[in-house]
Amino acid sequence: MADSSIHYDIIRRPLFTEKGSRQQERTNTYAFEVHSGANKIEIRQAVESIFSVKVKKVRTMNVMGKLKRVGASYGRTSDWKKALVTLKEGEAIQLA
Numbered sequence: 001m002a003d004s005s006i007h008y009d010i011i012r013r014p015l016f017t018e019k020g021s022r023q024q025e026r027t028n029t030y031a032f033e034v035h036s037g038a039n040k041i042e043i044r045q046a047v048e049s050i051f052s053v054k055v056k057k058v059r060t061m062n063v064m065g066k067l068k069r070v071g072a073s074y075g076r077t078s079d080w081k082k083a084l085v086t087l088k089e090g091e092a093i094q095l096a
Contacts, residue, residue, distance in 0.1 A: 007046035010038045014095050015082065027086060030093055034060070034083045043083045051093045057086040 015031040023029040034043055040058040047055055061084075065077040087093070 004049065007049045010035050010042055010046040011050060016095075023084070028056075028089070028091070029084050029086045030095070032083045032085065034081050036062070036079070036081045038081070038083075040083075043085065047085050053091040053093060054088040055085055056088045059084040059086075 012033040012035065015033060017031070020031045023031070032043075032047075034046075038046075040060060043060065044055045044058050047053065047058075061082050063080050063082050065079045068075050068077060
């Protein structure tokens with residue numbers, strides 16, 4: 001039980017965008033928001049454990065927060081990490 005809860009801490013949420021939908025159809029790649037301290041090996045293990053699929057490749061990127069204006073002052077959104085997970089042929093994840 002402790003191992004599966006760690007996997008759910010690593011994978012924060014799936015990302016649903018138009019570009020992500022095209023990547024799912026064309027290259028079998030899914031996008032996730034992940035814990036900022038997670039590495040590619042941990043992300044691979046978490047996806048394989050949670051969704052029962054085989055991962056071919058994991059790419060990660062740090063997304064910098066944006067500067068937002070709130071009234072007369074400025075604020076900043078949080079930085080976060082994105083993972084693009086490519087699955088092996090014949091594998092799929094049912095997200096919705």
